Amino acid sequence: MTSTRGKFISLEGGEGAGKSTLLAGLREYIESHGIDLVQTREPGGTALGEAVRGIVLDPAQKGLAAETELLLMFASRAQLVREVIEPTLSEGRWILCDRFADASYAYQGGGRGQPLQRIAELERWACKGVVPDLTLLLDVPVAIGRARASGRGDADRIEVETDAFFERVRASYRARAAAEPSRFHVIDASRSPADVLADATRALSSLVVETRS
Template sequence: MSRGKFITLEGGEGVGKTTNLAFIKKYLQDHGIDVIVTREPGGTQLAEKIRQLLLDSSSESISESAELLLMFAARAQHIKHVIEPALSEGKWVLCDRFTDATYAYQGGGRNMSINTIEWLENLVQGTLRPDLTLLLDAPVEIGFGRVRTRGELDRFESERVDFFERVRQAYLRQTALYPARIKLINANQPLTDVQNSLVDVLRPLIK
């Protein structure tokens, strides 16, 4: 049995990840691919509890180092119990955010050491990397405006605009570093055009 493919969907707040995650899942299933959808932080019972800690804006202040370590603790569980078993069974894994988000949010947003993130990435993931990463990109004020209409904000959504500007620039740096893996999708266009762009990138992977 051939190993499955690992696809990650990335982007800042309000770029349409939820809608397009559902679209990608259906597109893959329509082409006969057995795909599981998961998310980070989260994906397992323990990792979801860590997610709650990370997103809770009412809890004690989380230090930047604790935030980074919690992200990778959740990721370690996720890889061991969900991602690797599924890939080994030949299933495709579609994940809402993965380590590129850590480079963007903790590396860019929090200005944390990229070398530290790389060290943790190698420790926790070994050789595991996504086969394809789809980065939905839109100007921060566009995504920020969408998030503001959702109601109560989580701990990350409550950050200031300059935080999200740093996140976006860090995502774009990742794209420049790994152009073969990370494909930039303009999310500031009609949904039909966004999804046509996604299909253009996914089609070669299916073939």
């Protein structure tokens, strides 16, 4: 087992920001440098997490309380940290995660109005101090993101929320990025997928060089 800890990259953004497309390009870029990578997602990434994902995104769960949603997200996250993220990083491998704790500040905090102090306490308890080395935030105007998402088939429980909800989510993400500029790299996701990928790989390059040196 290597003594060098792996790197943790998270990808954040609202609906229709292009995360799925970027994830594929980032995976190819990272692995092309001989780096062993595990890709995962939130909620999900474990058997328990995927079950939670089914509940949280199910349009039939209209009565799901904001507090319940928040606790479910952190239940999934705690399991992911213990079962996947922490063991993988300890082995010197990289983690590429589609959303992490920042999503709760944006969606359950900004979107649902849950107290940020409560979310921070849950993060301290559930995440064991695990924080991404780099967070790529795909920032796109809500109207553009929602137009893109509308072509993906039936909307899930989150996607049917109002424009006002998603404006609050976007504002929360931008506020977190402004508060932690050393960790966040904000990418204008209204551009072409090629331009977005080029921006993201430039942000990743220093971590790749550090790992290979």
